[in-house]
Amino acid sequence: MATATKNKRTNKVDFDKIRKDFPLLKREMNGKPIVFLDSAASSQKPNYVLRAMDQYYKKLHANVHRGVYQLSQEATDAFEKSRRLVKEFINAPSEKECIFVRGTTEGINLVASSYGRKNLQAGDEVLISTMEHHSNIVPWQMVCEEKGAHLKVVPINEDGEMIMSEFDKLLTDKTKIVSINHISNALGTINPIREVIAKAHAKGIPVMIDGAQAIPHLKVDVQELDVDFYTFSGHKMCGPTGIGILYGKAALLNAMPPYHGGGEMIETVTFEKTTYNTLPHKFEAGTPDIAGVVGLGAAVEYMQKIGHEAIAQHEHDLLKYGTAELKKIDGLRIVGEAKEKASVISFLLEGSHPYDVGTILDKLGIAVRTGHHCTQPLMARFGIPGTVRASFAFYNNKEDVDKLVEGVKRAARMLG
Amino acid sequence: MTINEIQDEIIEEFAFFDDWMEKYEYIIDLGKSLPLIDPKYKDEAHLIKGCQSQVWLHAANEEKQVDFTADSDAIITKGIIALLVRVLSGQPAEAVAHSDLYFIDKIGLKEHLSPTRSNGLVSMVKQMKMYGVALA
Ligand SMILES: Cc1ncc(COP(=O)(O)O)c(C=O)c1O
Numbered sequence: 281m282a283t284a285t286k287n288k289r290t291n292k293v294d295f296d297k298i299r300k301d302f303p304l305l306k307r308e309m310n311g312k313p314i315v316f317l318d319s320a321a322s323s324q325k326p327n328y329v330l331r332a333m334d335q336y337y338k339k340l341h342a343n344v345h346r347g348v349y350q351l352s353q354e355a356t357d358a359f360e361k362s363r364r365l366v367k368e369f370i371n372a373p374s375e376k377e378c379i380f381v382r383g384t385t386e387g388i389n390l391v392a393s394s395y396g397r398k399n400l401q402a403g404d405e406v407l408i409s410t411m412e413h414h415s416n417i418v419p420w421q422m423v424c425e426e427k428g429a430h431l432k433v434v435p436i437n438e439d440g441e442m443i444m445s446e447f448d449k450l451l452t453d454k455t456k457i458v459s460i461n462h463i464s465n466a467l468g469t470i471n472p473i474r475e476v477i478a479k480a481h482a483k484g485i486p487v488m489i490d491g492a493q494a495i496p497h498l499k500v501d502v503q504e505l506d507v508d509f510y511t512f513s514g515h516k517m518c519g520p521t522g523i524g525i526l527y528g529k530a531a532l533l534n535a536m537p538p539y540h541g542g543g544e545m546i547e548t549v550t551f552e553k554t555t556y557n558t559l560p561h562k563f564e565a566g567t568p569d570i571a572g573v574v575g576l577g578a579a580v581e582y583m584q585k586i587g588h589e590a591i592a593q594h595e596h597d598l599l600k601y602g603t604a605e606l607k608k609i610d611g612l613r614i615v616g617e618a619k620e621k622a623s624v625i626s627f628l629l630e631g632s633h634p635y636d637v638g639t640i641l642d643k644l645g646i647a648v649r650t651g652h653h654c655t656q657p658l659m660a661r662f663g664i665p666g667t668v669r670a671s672f673a674f675y676n677n678k679e680d681v682d683k684l685v686e687g688v689k690r691a692a693r694m695l696g
Numbered sequence: 697m698t699i700n701e702i703q704d705e706i707i708e709e710f711a712f713f714d715d716w717m718e719k720y721e722y723i724i725d726l727g728k729s730l731p732l733i734d735p736k737y738k739d740e741a742h743l744i745k746g747c748q749s750q751v752w753l754h755a756a757n758e759e760k761q762v763d764f765t766a767d768s769d770a771i772i773t774k775g776i777i778a779l780l781v782r783v784l785s786g787q788p789a790e791a792v793a794h795s796d797l798y799f800i801d802k803i804g805l806k807e808h809l810s811p812t813r814s815n816g817l818v819s820m821v822k823q824m825k826m827y828g829v830a831l832a
Contacts, residue, residue: 650748652747665750694721
């Protein structure tokens with residue numbers, strides 16, 4: 281990769297150069313050079329990932345795990361190489377524990393459905409937080425309803441942090457699983473998942489972490505965290521859409537019933553009885569998104585080459601700068617001011633609806649998210665209809681922040 | 697004036713704007729101008745939920761003619777509502793039911809009436825036409 285170059289002398293990553301790896305960032309929106317500040321929804325893709333997927337289809341494509349012929353073997357090798365890369369990326373003990381899923385949503389649904397159905401009984405409880413994405417609420421609600429179990433919710437404080445004394449109270453003998461996000465997509469809060477995991481494990485309760493927002497920003501080491509399930513989406517970390525990972529401890533995954541039935545996940549099938557394949561194939565029914573998996577592997581390589589430390593530092597600088605500059609605007613209120621925060625700024629302009637602010641920013645070529653960010657209960661907690669959310673990735677720069685601040689000032693003038 | 701005459705009039709008015717700023721400032725002013733709906737109708741029964749903004753719509757009819765009042769929590773949405781109400785309110789129910797709202801595209805606000813925008817406006821227009829059908 282000629283791209284993500286480090287300056288050898290200073291060992292500093294050249295983020296201006298890295299920005300050039302992303303062809304989409306060269307386009308315009310509404311006649312202005314695009315300022316893309318919605319990476320928390322989905323990140324843009326570097327050439328390295330695009331090329332890997334293109335080359336896969338041009339030179340390697342055949343169905344995986346099936347053919348006796350060389351091409352199919354090569355496709356399978358490329359596919360399984362990505363699994364290895366992911367294993368190393370999150371430091372999983374084994375490749376078998378890294379299951380390809382469509383994304384975070386499917387990862388959570390798989391666990392809620394398979395683990396939840398098997399282990400939940402009437403009166404049991406599932407513990408989540410107020411700041412969960414709908415995809416970490418609804419699957420649990422569905423299985424709770426079916427089983428007569430209850431969803432318990434850890435409240436948060438005004439800054440958008442989980443109240444840990446309440447967590448302690450809600451973690452009881454009835455709790456069968458805890459499912460919390462690592463980083464809140466709406467507020468940017470980095471949750472104290474180490475503490476959550478330690479406390480749950482002290483009571484023998486497994487923990488699932490929704491890592492959708494964390495994986496693009498932080499180094500995640502599932503062994504060091506001792507997390508039971510960790511799931512994330514490729515498309516938020518420079519990979520393609522439609523592919524993600526569910527990591528689970530082998531002991532738990534082995535004890536769980538399959539999620540989808542079909543090809544690939546079986547050992548033998550007769551009309552009387554089917555026996556299931558071993559991990560990870562047991563949870564990978566059907567032809568997988570092979571090109572997506574290859575793209576995800578390339579995204580892992582790309583991110584690793586830059587390095588999480590440099591990424592986190594660069595994004596933190598943008599967060600600090602953006603927060604300080606936005607706060608200077610009269611009537612602007614930041615929603616979510618946790619002490620530990622990722623590069624997400626949710627805000628409101630006094631007297632203005634987020635939709636109006638977003639519409640004017642759009643006209644200025646600035647892409648931000650407006651609305652409830654799939655966290656309606658969280659918005660209800662703050663008593664607001666939604667927020668404007670700017671999120672920064674490592675390919676953003678200070679100039680993007682300046683344009684955002686100028687844009688918000690313009691919106692404030694027009695709407696005020 | 698007929699629905700199409702009003703639409704043409706709006707298109708002419710918008711032709712004077714030099715850029716998007718002027719246009720949006722005008723829409724924002726329209727949105728700010730007056731409460732468009734009797735507060736008692738701003739309830740659940742009159743609410744059209746969008747993902748981005750919410751809209752309230754009330755229809756009253758008199759002798760085969762429909763009178764609309766509406767509101768939104770977002771000012772730009774409300775400004776566009778003011779235009780839609782200007783075009784459709786007070787018109788014969790039959791004409792409302794069959795109206796073709798081409799002015800939105802012509803004045804460059806088509807994106808606000810896209811289903812993916814989810815601001816409540818698409819549902820509101822649908823609802824207005826349904827009142828037309830029901831009352832015709
Ligand atoms: C915290 C969080 N959880 C879950 C999801 C769902 O991810 P996906 O839509 O990729 O399945 C998202 C994405 O917006 C998210 O931010």
